[in-house]
Amino acid sequence: MLLLPIPASLPAWTEAFCDLPVPVLAGTQRALDALAQAEAERGDVDAHRIAEAVAQDPLMTLRIFASAARLATPAAREDRRGMPETVTAALLLLGIGPFFRSLGELPLAEAAVDPARCGIAGAPEGLATVLRRARRSANFALGFAVHRMDGDAAALQTAALLHDFAELLLWCHRPELADTLARRQAADPTLRSASAQQALLGIELTALEQALMRAWGLPELLRRMTDERQARDPQVRCVSLAVRIARHSTAGWDNAALPDDWTALGELLQLSPEAAEALVRDIDR
Known part of the structure; x- marks a missing residue:
């Protein structure tokens, strides 16, 4: 390759x-x-x-x-x-x-990540992992928005679905880089995604997403909902927590970061951490 x-x-x-x-x-x-x-x-x-x-x-x-x-x-x-x-x-x-x-x-x-074409044996599963996370994020965001009675629930669901689209594009267009990122994070579970991306790519993928959304003229509402710099905005927090929880629970419910997620989600939804966890598990079922 x-x-x-x-x-x-x-x-x-x-x-x-x-x-x-x-x-x-x-x-x-x-x-x-x-x-x-x-x-x-x-x-x-x-x-x-x-x-x-x-x-x-x-x-x-x-x-x-x-x-x-x-x-x-x-x-x-x-x-x-x-x-x-x-x-x-x-x-x-x-x-x-x-x-x-x-x-x-x-x-x-699927053609872009075909190992015979891209030379990366793990590319199909790498793409599939991000897709599963995006779909779970969308489900979580919709559930949180409904609980909050947010009138933009459908847009929040879409924003969460789109949140990691740059990572999907990286698997399709630069699978060797996406594979290297995945391997580094698998080897060091404490390595933050942003730090790994900055070290290898020279950018954070969230910044690339915002730049591409502007370049392609996506709605301002979706750009704002996925802009984690606006962390105090309840809608941004809804999407961000949906994505975080989907990422942290990819391999199960024993990730050490999840207790902090339950606390943060409880604050957003005015629930106890235990009730927030129960809500997430119910949505995931």
Whole structure:
């Protein structure tokens, strides 16, 4: 496998990823092909059905928001209220027919991490691990938002699903770097993700995500919800805790960091740590 140089700065990383296609999951491609056929034959496919088909695919979700942003006016992009903040709303802006016609043969994430292609034996499982975490994060965020009676519950669910999309893109486009990161953290469970990323990549992936979301014109609401620098914002805390708990419980419920998570979640939801843990386990079931 040809080892490419590592971009030297956040702008260089952003430019590099902006020039690469965003792949989707093979299951999403099959589901959309079936819906496109149903639309052509019966004309009975609406935005809600498409949104349900892509709900578990953070990469396709990313593509849909970026496509909608390209259609929006500059004024709409500057105004939070002018941009769609859910996948369903973005699909309504795109239009069902034009959306299906724009798909073509999408690049597949599974092909990108095929060991025969990328030379990394653990790449499929590495991608799958991040996907599982993203889906659990989305479920947790939705559950926390419902408990808080937050009117932006659907957007919070989407924000949590998208929170680690840069790590997914790293597995697809630079699997050798993603694999090195995964190995370093597996060897040292105390190594913080941000520290490992800064040491190897020269950036933190959360910073790359924010830069790409701005470059692709994603809604301001989603950018804010995933911006961990705004840690006092209850919606940011909701997403951040969902992601933290999904990460810390990847291998089970005995991670030493989880007691602090239960305390923090209890403070957010006005629950005892024990009740917060019980809520999370119930959501996960």
